Amino acid sequence: MYRILNAKELTSNIYLMDVEAPRIAKSCLPGQFIIAKLDEVGERIPLTICDYNREAGTITIVFQVIGASTEKMSALKEGDSFRDFTGPLGMASEFVNEDISVLKNKKILFVAGGVGTAPVYPQVKWLRENGVSCDVIVGAKNKELLILENEMKAVAGNLYITTDDGSYGFKGMVTEQIKELVNNQGNKYDVCIAIGPMIMMKFVCLLTKELGIKTIVSLNPVMVDGTGMCGACRVSVGGEIKFACVDGPEFDGHLVDFDEAMKRQQMYKSEEGRALLRLREGDTHKGHKGKGCGGNN
Amino acid sequence: MDVLKKVPVREQDAKVRATNFDEVCLGYNMEEAMEEASRCLKCNNAQCVKGCPVGINIPEFVNKVQAGDIKAAADVIAEASALPAVCGRVCPQESQCEGKCIRGIKGEAISIGKLERFVADWSRENGVVPEKPANTNGKKVAVIGSGPAGLTCAGDLAKLGYEVTIFEALHKAGGVLVYGIPEFRLPKDTVVQHEIENVKKLGVKIETNVVVGKSVTIDELLEEEGFDAIFVGSGAGLPRFMGIPGENANGVFSANEYLTRNNLMKAFREDYDTPIIGGKKVAVVGGGNVAMDAARTALRLGAEVHIIYRRSEEELPARVEEVHHAKEEGVIFDLLTNPTEIIVDENGWVKGMKLIKMELGEPDASGRRSPVEIPDSEYELELDTVIMSLGTSPNPLISSTTKGLEINKRKCIVAEEVNGKTTKEGVYAGGDAVTGAATVILAMEAGKKGAKGIHEYLSSK
Numbered sequence: 001m002y003r004i005l006n007a008k009e010l011t012s013n014i015y016l017m018d019v020e021a022p023r024i025a026k027s028c029l030p031g032q033f034i035i036a037k038l039d040e041v042g043e044r045i046p047l048t049i050c051d052y053n054r055e056a057g058t059i060t061i062v063f064q065v066i067g068a069s070t071e072k073m074s075a076l077k078e079g080d081s082f083r084d085f086t087g088p089l090g091m092a093s094e095f096v097n098e099d100i101s102v103l104k105n106k107k108i109l110f111v112a113g114g115v116g117t118a119p120v121y122p123q124v125k126w127l128r129e130n131g132v133s134c135d136v137i138v139g140a141k142n143k144e145l146l147i148l149e150n151e152m153k154a155v156a157g158n159l160y161i162t163t164d165d166g167s168y169g170f171k172g173m174v175t176e177q178i179k180e181l182v183n184n185q186g187n188k189y190d191v192c193i194a195i196g197p198m199i200m201m202k203f204v205c206l207l208t209k210e211l212g213i214k215t216i217v218s219l220n221p222v223m224v225d226g227t228g229m230c231g232a233c234r235v236s237v238g239g240e241i242k243f244a245c246v247d248g249p250e251f252d253g254h255l256v257d258f259d260e261a262m263k264r265q266q267m268y269k270s271e272e273g274r275a276l277l278r279l280r281e282g283d284t285h286k287g288h289k290g291k292g293c294g295g296n297n
Numbered sequence: 298m299d300v301l302k303k304v305p306v307r308e309q310d311a312k313v314r315a316t317n318f319d320e321v322c323l324g325y326n327m328e329e330a331m332e333e334a335s336r337c338l339k340c341n342n343a344q345c346v347k348g349c350p351v352g353i354n355i356p357e358f359v360n361k362v363q364a365g366d367i368k369a370a371a372d373v374i375a376e377a378s379a380l381p382a383v384c385g386r387v388c389p390q391e392s393q394c395e396g397k398c399i400r401g402i403k404g405e406a407i408s409i410g411k412l413e414r415f416v417a418d419w420s421r422e423n424g425v426v427p428e429k430p431a432n433t434n435g436k437k438v439a440v441i442g443s444g445p446a447g448l449t450c451a452g453d454l455a456k457l458g459y460e461v462t463i464f465e466a467l468h469k470a471g472g473v474l475v476y477g478i479p480e481f482r483l484p485k486d487t488v489v490q491h492e493i494e495n496v497k498k499l500g501v502k503i504e505t506n507v508v509v510g511k512s513v514t515i516d517e518l519l520e521e522e523g524f525d526a527i528f529v530g531s532g533a534g535l536p537r538f539m540g541i542p543g544e545n546a547n548g549v550f551s552a553n554e555y556l557t558r559n560n561l562m563k564a565f566r567e568d569y570d571t572p573i574i575g576g577k578k579v580a581v582v583g584g585g586n587v588a589m590d591a592a593r594t595a596l597r598l599g600a601e602v603h604i605i606y607r608r609s610e611e612e613l614p615a616r617v618e619e620v621h622h623a624k625e626e627g628v629i630f631d632l633l634t635n636p637t638e639i640i641v642d643e644n645g646w647v648k649g650m651k652l653i654k655m656e657l658g659e660p661d662a663s664g665r666r667s668p669v670e671i672p673d674s675e676y677e678l679e680l681d682t683v684i685m686s687l688g689t690s691p692n693p694l695i696s697s698t699t700k701g702l703e704i705n706k707r708k709c710i711v712a713e714e715v716n717g718k719t720t721k722e723g724v725y726a727g728g729d730a731v732t733g734a735a736t737v738i739l740a741m742e743a744g745k746k747g748a749k750g751i752h753e754y755l756s757s758k
C-alpha cells in the first residue's frame with residue numbers, strides 16, 4: 001500500500017497528492033512517470049511525476065478528472081492509500097544526461113499547457129538546481145484553471161502566463177506568446193520543451209519547426225503495463241513505431257505523427273465515458289463494457 | 298473399457314463455454330483417474346519420463362493414482378515439479394511425455410497431463426501444504442520476475458534455506474500465468490494464486506510494483522541492498538508487429554495487450570474498471586498458443602473470430618488440444634493466408650484487411666516448408682478488430698541497465714544451460730528471458746537449474 005500524505009484540489013477538477021513511494025522517490029528523474037492503481041478493480045493509470053522528495057521518500061502527482069478512474073482517485077484523502085504505485089517509468093529527459101557546462105550555455109524554452117504544467121515543473125526545478133535558468137510559458141483556459149503558478153515562479157527564469165480568455169496574463173494561445181518572444185522580442189532558443197494537450201503540442205511543433213527550434217514533447221498515449229509489454233502506447237515517430245512507455249515518453253516533436261496519436265488517444269473514450277456514467281449513476285445505467293462496442297464509435 | 302482409448306475427460310459443452318470464461322476442461326474425478334491410471338503398462342524402460350523436461354517419475358506417480366493413494370502420488374511429482382496444477386493444464390503433453398508413451402504406439406497415450414492435474418487439484422483441495430524450513434542460512438537471493446521460472450527458482454532456494462525476495466514489475470505475481478493465459482484454461486484465483494501462496498509459505502517474500510532496471514538496478518541490489526546472488530526470470534514480453542500499413546489504427550492490438558486487459562485487468566468482468574474493445578468481427582494473426590488464447594477470448598466477448606495463419610494446419614505451433622477446442626467453439630481458421638495491409642476508415646479505425654493466399658514451397662535447410670505467395674490471389678476481409686500474435690522477445694530493460702550482462706542477437710540473456718550462469722558474477726538467468734518465448738515447463742526447469750547454480754555458487758563462496 002502506498003499512503004497519501006497530502007491531498008488537495010488545486011483548482012476545479014485538478015488534484016495534487018504526495019504519495020509515499022520510497023523506491024520511486026530514490027531513483028526518479030525529470031521526465032519520468034509512474035503508474036497508479038487505486039484498488040483491486042482499478043485501472044492502471046499513468047501519471048507524470050510532478051515533484052519528488054528523496055529524503056521523505058515521496059512522489060507528487062497532479063491529475064485532472066477525465067474518466068471514472070480519475071474521478072474515484074479524486075475522492076482520496078490524506079491517510080488513504082493507493083493499492084499499487086509503480087515507477088519510475090520511461091526515460092528521463094534528454095538534458096539530464098547532458099554536460100552541465102554545455103547546458104548552461106543553452107537557451108531553453110518550456111511551454112506548458114493545462115495540467116501539463118505539472119510535469120514541466122520538476123524539469124525546470126532540476127535545471128534551476130543545476131544552475132540553469134529557463135524561460136517558461138504556462139498556458140491555461142482561464143485564470144481559474146491555472147495551477148502551480150507560485151511554485152513555477154520560484155524556479156523559472158522568466159515566467160510568461162497566457163490565458164485563452166485573457167482573464168490573466170497574456171490573452172491568447174501559447175503559440176502566440178512564442179511568436180511574441182521570438183519574433184518581436186528577438187529571443188533565441190536552442191531547444192523548446194512542450195508538454196500539454198496533444199493538440200497544443202502539435203501546434204507548438206508546427207510553429208517551432210518554422211522557427212527552426214528543436215522541440216521535445218512528452219506524449220501521454222493510452223497505456224496498460226508501462227513496461228513495454230503490450231504495445232498499447234505505440235506512437236509513430238519519424239515513421240518508426242515507438243513504445244512511449246519505454247522509448248519515451250519524450251520524443252522529438254518534429255517527428256511525431258500527432259494526428260495518429262490523437263486518434264489513438266480517443267480509442268477508449270466512449271468506453272471511459274460509459275464507465276464514468278456507471279460510476280455516477282450506479283447500476284441504473286447498463287453499459288455493456290467489453291461487449292457490443294463495435295469499435296467505430 | 299477400451300484399453301486403447303483414454304478415459305474421456307469431462308468438458309463444458311462447446312456452445313455453452315463459448316459464452317463464458319469458466320474453465321473448459323473439468324478434469325477427472327477419483328474413479329476416472331484410477332481407471333485411466335490402470336491403462337498404464339508400467340514399462341521398465343519408461344519413455345514418458347524422457348519426454349518430460351523435468352523428469353517426473355511418471356510410472357511411479359501413475360501407479361500411486363491407480364492404487365488410490367493420491368497423497369503419495371503428489372509426493373512423487375513434488376520431487377521434480379513445483380507447479381503441477383499448472384503444468385498438468387498447459388504443458389504440450391502430445392509432444393512431451395504423452396508423445397513418447399508406449400501405450401500410444403498402438404492406441405492412445407495415457408492421459409499423463411490430466412492425471413497430473415488431478416493429483417495437484419486433489420492436493421490443493423485436501424490442504425496439502427509445503428513446510429517452511431526451520432532455519433535460514435542467512436544468505437539473500439533476489440529473483441527478478443514471478444513467472445514460472447522465478448517462482449520455481451525462489452521455491453527451490455527457500456527450501457535450501459535462502460532468504461528469497463521476488464521483485465515483480467506488475468501489481469500481481471505470476472507472469473504469463475496471470476497476464477497471458479486465460480481464465481478458461483488456467484483459473485487464476487484457485488490454481489495460480491494457490492501456487493503463488495505455496496511459494497510464499499516457504500518463506501519467499503514477493504515485492505510487486507518493482508521494475509528492475511528502473512525502480513532499482515541489479516547492481517544496486519547486489520551492492521546496496523545486500524543480495525548475494527540474483528536470478529533473472531523476466532520472461533520475453535516485448536510484442537512484435539508486422540510492419541504493414543495500417544497497423545497503428547484504432548482497433549489493432551497486440552495479443553499481449555488484448556490478453557492483459559482481459560486476464561490481468563479482468564476487463565471481461567463488469568465490476569472491473571479497465572475497458573476492452575471486444576469487437577464484432579476479429580482477425581487474429583498468428584498460429585501459436587497465444588493466438589488461440591486471443592481468438593478464444595474474443596469469441597467469448599461476443600465476436601466472430603478468424604485465425605489468419607500463413608502455413609497449413611499441420612504447422613500450427615499451438616497445442617493440438619487448443620486448436621481442437623478453438624474449432625469446437627467456432628473459431629474460423631483461414632489457413633495459408635497472410636495479411637498485406639490493414640484497411641483504415643476516415644476516423645482511424647480498422648475497417649478490414651487485405652490478404653494474400655499462400656502455398657507451401659520446397660522444404661528449406663531446416664526442413665520446414667516455407668510459405669510463398671500465390672500471385673494474383675489477393676482478397677479483402679471486412680473487420681473491426683485485428684489482434685497481432687506474432688511472437689515476443691525479451692525486454693531490454695534489464696540487460697540495458699546492468700553492467701557486464703551480455704545478450705545475444707535475439708536480445709536473449711546469455712546463460713549456461715546447466716546452471717543458468719550469466720556473464721556477470723553472481724547473476725543467473727533462465728526461462729523465456731534466456732530462450733525467447735518457450736513453455737511453462739521449460740521455464741520451470743530453468744528455474745530449478747538456476748537455483749542449483751546459485752546454491753553451488755554461494756556454497757563455494
Ligand SMILES: Cc1cc2nc3c(=O)[nH]c(=O)nc-3n(C[C@H](O)[C@H](O)[C@H](O)COP(=O)(O)OP(=O)(O)OC[C@H]3O[C@@H](n4cnc5c(N)ncnc54)[C@H](O)[C@@H]3O)c2cc1C
Pocket residue numbers: 387388389441442443444445446447464465466467470471472473474477478479507508509510530531532533534556586587590616692694695727728729730734735736737738740
Ligand atoms: C498467451 C500465452 C499462452 C501461453 N500458453 C502456453 C501453454 O499453453 N503452455 C506452455 O507451456 N506455455 C505457454 N505459454 C508460454 C509460457 O507462458 C512462457 O514460456 C512462460 O511463462 C515463461 O516463464 P518465465 O518465468 O520465463 O517468464 P514470464 O512468465 O513471462 O514471467 C516474467 C515475469 O517477469 C516480470 N518482469 C519482466 N521484466 C521485469 C523487470 N524489469 N523487473 C521486474 N519484473 C520483471 C514480468 O512482469 C513477468 O511477471 C504461453 C504464453 C502466452 C503469452
Ligand code: SF4
Pocket residue numbers: 348349350351352353355378384385388390393394395409410413738
Ligand atoms: S510436467 Fe509436463 S511433460 Fe512432465 S509429466 Fe507433466 S505434463 Fe508431462
Ligand code: FES
Pocket residue numbers: 222223224225226227228229230231232233234243244245246
Ligand atoms: S504501456 Fe504497454 S507497452 Fe507501453
